[in-house]
């Protein structure tokens with residue numbers, strides 16, 4: 001890309017970033033989206049979306065492609081699959097360095113880096129990912145026909161996915177760190193009344209072991225400290241999400257959950273730096289709310305650069 | 308449906324698979340479904356195609372009967388997550404991965420096994 005100076009740079013190309021891109025490019029603002037992954041963010045990980053108004057049912061992939069196409073059609077520049085290596089946000093002219101070599105500048109920045117699935121962070125988790133450890137029931141469930149599996153977590157995703165996994169597995173044991181669940185009552189009831197589902201509460205997994213594929217996991221009781229070894233074929237992990245704000249932590253104020261703190265205009269602690277979508281402090285994380293944030297951030301960013 | 312909705316070249320039969328391995332030096336095949344762990348890998352491959360002109364990129368639908376040529380590879384015996392992504396040099400498997408892979412993981416393999 002020859003031009004390296006933009007009015008506004010958006011970091012992140014999920015629904016929040018793409019929406020901001022659509023609004024800005026349509027307003028003839030010179031805008032660049034830099035995105036670590038492929039356009040769409042977590043939407044791409046979503047098999048079917050049934051709650052995005054205007055589409056009765058659409059795959060996350062198709063919705064992502066449509067949003068990207070729409071942004072590009074208005075002239076939005078998009079750099080996907082790049083590696084953000086440095087940002088300096090404090091000065092009037094913001095600098096964004098990519099792949100340790102290309103520096104792009106702008107008068108304002110919108111951070112829309114979203115979130116990603118939380119990992120347990122224990123021994124063997126990475127080694128056995130795709131070999132018994134999974135984060136996606138719809139993708140990998142059918143590898144566990146008539147096998148025993150664990151589901152880790154106590155929220156809606158964990159309980160709902162545990163129920164859906166009983167169509168394949170002979171037994172599903174839900175392992176949860178507390179003795180109560182964060183899921184809604186309906187999800188809890190559905191899990192409790194399923195005869196294939198068992199519970200190990202006040203517990204967590206401390207390690208994954210096996211050879212070619214997962215064979216065992218160690219489960220620790222968090223009240224007694226007792227650790228037991230369990231033979232297991234598969235473990236599905238649904239323990240929530242982490243905002244991707246780490247990269248900006250030296251410059252941007254976050255709360256204890258690492259969510260970026262913004263005001264009602266979605267401005268961060270730095271003038272000219274806005275944040276939108278799942279990365280900000282908010283209660284509901286959905287495509288609709290990300291799209292809404294993207295709009296608000298874009299319109300306020302336009303006002304900021306025109307001052 | 309016997310192909311995936313990607314912009315990659317699709318492999319739809321065992322015969323086509325065998326022909327590719329016989330005639331192409333460096334090959335990467337991603338065998339999966341249109342699911343959350345697979346789509347990002349196809350997306351990476353679509354973009355890498357123009358960068359790695361020395362490598363041929365293909366996909367194959369996991370549920371095709373002929374996809375047994377990949378599902379049953381000994382290199383995939385411990386795999387329990389799609390997609391199965393296989394790298395071949397002169398018809399021989401040089402690397403196989405299961406489940407979602409980042410661009411960094413894919414390019415590290417491409418660079419190590421095939422160069423640029």
Ligand SMILES: Cc1cc2nc3c(=O)[nH]c(=O)nc-3n(C[C@H](O)[C@H](O)[C@H](O)COP(=O)(O)OP(=O)(O)OC[C@H]3O[C@@H](n4cnc5c(N)ncnc54)[C@H](O)[C@@H]3O)c2cc1C
Pocket residue numbers: 011012013014015016017034035036037038039040041042043045046047048049050051052084112113114115116244247276277278279285286287288290
């Ligand atoms: C499995 C699953 C199913 C879901 N189902 C639904 C549903 O049915 N309906 C619904 O409304 N919502 C659903 N959601 C939630 C919804 O997808 C998110 O709320 C939404 O995608 C958030 O949008 P975002 O733009 O804020 O962030 P994201 O979608 O997370 O996008 C952020 C983008 O920023 C990029 N990025 C991160 N860090 C950097 C960096 N340092 N530099 C450059 N780029 C970076 C990422 O690669 C990504 O592309 C689901 C989420 C998941 C995981």
